[in-house]
Amino acid sequence: MQQANAYQTKTTCPYCGVGCGVTATVEAGSLSAVEGDREHPANYGRLCVKGSALHETLGEQGRLTRPRVDGVEASWEDALTATAGRLNALRQEHGNHCVAAYLSGQLLTEDYYVANKLFKGFLGTPHLDTNSRLCMASAVAGYKRAFGADAVPCNYEDLEEAELVVLVGSNLAWNHPVLYQRLKVAKEHNPLMRVVVIDPRVTDSCEIADLYLGIEPGSDAYLFNGLLAWMAQRNKLDTRYLERHTEGVDEALVAARQSAGSIAEVAAACDIDPERLETFYYWFASQLHVVTLYSQGVNQSSSGTDKCNAIINCHLAGGKIGLPGAGPFSITGQPNAMGGREVGGLANQLAAHMDYHTPGALDLVSRFWATDSLTPCLPDGPGYKAVELFEAIERGEVKALWVMATNPAISLPDAARVRAALEKCPLVIVSECAAHTDLLPYADIVLPASGWSEKDGTVTNSERRISRQRGMLPPPGEARHDWWIICEVAKRLGFAEAFDYSHPWEIFDEHARLSGFENSTASGGTKRLFDISGLIGLGREDYDALAPIQWPVTVATPHGSARLFEDGQFATANGRAKLLAIDPRGPEQALSETYPLRLNTGRIRDQWHTMTRTARSPRLMNHRTEPFMDVHPDDALEAGVSDQALAVLTAAKGEFRARVRVSNAQRRGDVFVPIHWTDCFTRQARSSALIDSITDPLSGQPEAKHGAVALAPFATEWQATLLVADGAAGATPWRASAYWARIPMHGCQRWQLADTQPVEDWLVRFGEWLPAPVALWSEDPASGRLRAAGVENGKLRWWLMVGPPAELPGLAWLEARFNDEALNDTHRRRLLAGCDDGAVDSGPVVCSCHQVGQKTIANAIRQGDTSIEALGARLACGTQCGSCIPELKSLIEEERPHARAKQSPAD
CATH class of the missing domain: 3.40.50.740 (Rossmann fold)
Structure with a gap:
């Protein structure tokens, strides 16, 4: 029951560009809970796991409070x-x-x-x-070249009204999970809707894909130039729309034909199957209500603007814009x-x-x-x-x-x-x-x-x-x-x-007034599309109560504008959209014998930017606890690295140390690394150290998706896991280790450590490192394994395991011990084991909302829970934000044969 001093406020999530509405509960002067705002048209009550954990990221600890x-x-x-x-x-x-x-x-x-x-x-x-x-700079430049203004023509309802949705360079399932869930539900309601995913990586977004095109990194413009030429060859152009509302189509078609060639040539340039490519072309050309959703995989390129315009060209050429369920839709990264x-x-x-x-x-x-x-x-x-x-x-x-x-x-x-x-x-x-x-x-x-x-x-x-x-x-x-x-x-x-x-309302009012200042054709120029003059004069009370609204907001459109260019009039001097002649170019950061692998960078599901906010919520750290690199099995074999081992990526500008994840979802010759880890959380795992400062000449956007790197093992003498109670150690001398990663937990900090130099005497090292004396100790010199713990005044102060992290027990039990006021005898006896007698390791967290681990899920599948619904009923995984559902489906596919074997008559 909500207490009398509690109240709720509607606000907006501060993470990605989806802009989800949030209902926050304030109780006793602090934020006690958040949930999705069911009335906000961006999300209608949905929240991803990051948004659901917003109240866990607050507090004065770790904040700047004085100049x-x-x-x-x-x-x-x-x-x-x-x-x-x-x-x-x-x-x-x-x-x-x-x-x-x-x-x-x-x-x-x-x-x-x-x-x-x-x-x-x-x-x-x-x-x-x-x-x-x-x-977003390349998307902005592309829109301005085509439409005369930085104007996204679509809205989220278009994803639900489309007959075909094309995801290009967008792992929507991880980076914009609420939109992904909206799209998934729309597809369930409309069995005729098709989804195409175009991405060098097999991502969780492929779960709902009817067609996947795993293109060569950087080949997007070849693919869409080929689509434009194919549409012209098959008489699939909307000639009436082109004649009435556009210019530049002849030049664009000449460039497309010169660069694209036949289906076979485009498929070779993109390194994909020709039949799958032609299937995509046929689907796109045959449907009017097509939304192409594109993001950093397109934008973060030395030719990102051209890639955006290659996509826009195809929409203009087919008249697939200004309609419900149609348009080129760049999905923004930040709120x-x-x-x-x-x-x-x-x-x-x-x-x-x-x-x-x-x-x-x-x-x-x-x-x-x-x-x-x-x-x-x-x-x-x-x-x-x-x-x-x-x-x-x-x-x-x-x-x-x-x-x-x-x-x-x-x-x-x-x-x-x-x-x-x-x-x-x-x-x-x-x-x-x-x-x-x-x-x-x-x-x-x-x-x-x-x-x-x-x-x-x-x-x-x-x-x-x-x-x-x-x-x-x-x-x-x-x-x-x-x-x-x-x-x-x-x-x-x-x-x-x-x-x-x-x-702030006074600033907003001035901003609104400037948007409408001399903004009409009567003032002698082209009317500017961005206009929120309908919001002038709100005053503080109406500003505080302002409901979500889409610009333009004018006297003529006081309730906002759901989509743009419905009348075929664009924000150019002559009112026509422009098709651009696109000459596709590959990445500027070239591969070589020294750096033979293509580097791709991006976000992961539960983290945001440099983790200054998300790392404050320990449960958000459990999905991917350390910096990692995703590597194709063949590349791992050739480089001599194995799954979960430490490895190093080197580039002309720097290096990146992280744990290997061998994955068939990677293209051969490609490596993926996350962008989030910083020097506050690890040593030498900054993705930006591997990327050269090459930019798109039009937009100025860096080519962050196309580095060139080499992969090698990172040979270490030892690896260890150290848990230290919050506040127990001022200095952290273990940061001198060749590899470390810090993982915030409730009541303690977990450190994954490794070094290239052996430790002669761990007791001496403990004295240098740790704030409390050794209380418990177990060592196997033959294997180099060791476990120890420090207890002071009845409280657990640190716990150490020397050995690879794969040998760790589930850490939930140990985490709880750091929050005990005093250890009882049973807990003290179990410290070196790191778990309760008979406790089962739940494995890496898959469902962050309910903290359900991979091993727990696999066991449930083997017991017969072979559907998302069954797993949700038993374990609650997948029942809140839905971000983990693609991973759950993968586990079901992996474990289903074992479940069948268990349930077969032979058993």
Whole structure:
């Protein structure tokens, strides 16, 4: 029963671009529970496992709570004064362009708006970019080239109304699980719907695929050029739509025919079966209601923009756009990547979807912001995109960098070079909520920011839907909202009047007014598609109550716009969409004898970005506990590595140490690694260390999906698992080991360790490492196995097993012992075993929601529970967010023969 002081607030999830509505329960001043908002049109009550664990990621521990200047805690007044003073001093000495900002899709729109206004409008520098450059810039550039605006034409209902859904470079099941569940349910309701997955990897998204095309990495443009040429050859083009609403089709067809050739030639270029390829072409050409959903596998390429336009070309050529269940749909990576683009958060944008080349935009924005009197006022051209920005810092051209809510020391390619640039930058300001990130050691000024559940403002999801992210709790300590920090610095820079906001609703109102300012054909230009002028004048009360709504929102469309281009009119000067001539190119990071394997990078199911939030929930760490590399069996055999062994990937820029997962889901010659692990959680498992800083020349997006690496065993003398009670060890000398990975648990930290040097005497090593004396000890010198534990004042302080992690017992029992007030005799006797007498190891966690392990599931299948429903009834796995269902199905297929054998008459 809900207590009297408990209340619920509707807000928005801070993870991916799906933008799920969340209903949060606040009780006794803390967030006690979250569930999906059943009324929010993005998710209708569904949440993935990350969203379901949001309340487990909060709390003051590990948060920044006080400003720091030059490594010393300071008051806000001193920190703000230092920030403004140092920025001004550098501007006066080196000019306005020596100042830059690097923002994040984790910021709210209101934060983004005032940051863009300050840097471009009042500091006069164009060098403001965002980490959205790393995930969505190619999709943005593709839309702008084709439609004249950064305008996603589709909505989520289109996935449910489509006859064919094509997933390209998108592991929807892991990266956007709620959309995947919506699609899965829609397919169950409509048996005629088909799903095609185009991806070099066999992913969990293939569970619902009617057709899988495991293409050669980087060959997407060949495939879609081939589709365009095939449609023309088979008279499958919508000639009426092309004539009325597009231009450039002849040039696009010439380029497609020249590059694509026959079905056999395209299949050879993509390394896929010709019959399967032609099946896809036939399905696409034969259906009108087709949605192509694409993400980082397309965007993160040196030719990502061209790949996006190759997809868009096919939709325009078939008239498959502006209809229910039809359109090219880029699915956004971050919760507010689109909101940042709306306010000008990219270096090549100005504000409100206006670019520097938009006729009259400089004058319009200058008059609206009243920067006419400043010298100079607005910069007259685009600034440096993300990778270029850090190269400019390296050259000494940019002297001051303000980073907000992101971690370029991890996420940008060639991370060692980025870190060297940060090291030499005269002024690095960091606004951050987490106390431990790889970026903070480079910061001269640290400004503690609020986080999710504290921040108050709006975000825009992948379908252009603006939603409120509501603040429910006060920020811890002296942390402050990003918009407030920016405005306070602006006031000390002399711009008080322009930044005199007292609440986010005032910023949103100004943002809405700018979107509609002189935005009509009557003003002499092309009407800008981004327009939320229908939300002007909400006031604080209506802003607080704002319901999710899709832009454009105008007087003519006060309830928003579900989809775009329904009338065939586009945001170009002549109202026509443009087909582009695409010349496919392979990855720039070429394979060689030294680096013969193609590297692919990406997210995993239960983690987010650099884990500063998700790692605060121990159950989210259980699905994939360590950094890993997925390797094809043939490549593993050739390199001399085995499943669950440690190995090293080397590239021209660095190396990556992790545990091997031998997988038939990998293409021969390809390796997959996750992007999440940082120096806070492991040693030398940063994926960005393997990626060169090569970018798409149009979008500036890095080629993060196409590294070139070599694989080799990582020979170690020993491996160990160490559990240490929280707060028991200040120093962590075991970090000097050649390999370590830290895994947060309830009440303790788990460390997976390995080293290339032998340990002569483990008792001596314990004395160097551990906070409590050895209480229990068991050693087998012949095998090199050892187990020991330290107990102090009746409490378990540490537990160690020397041996490979495959020999570990299930750790749930040990984890519970770290939370005991005092060990009883039975527990003490069982410590070296690490489990209760007769306890069964449940295996690696498959279902994070209910913490159900692989071995437990396999045993249930062998006992006859050979369906998802039966497993759910017995174990509850798969009954909450559904993210684990593809993995459950794989286990059923693996274990079903054993179940049949058990139930056969011969038994």
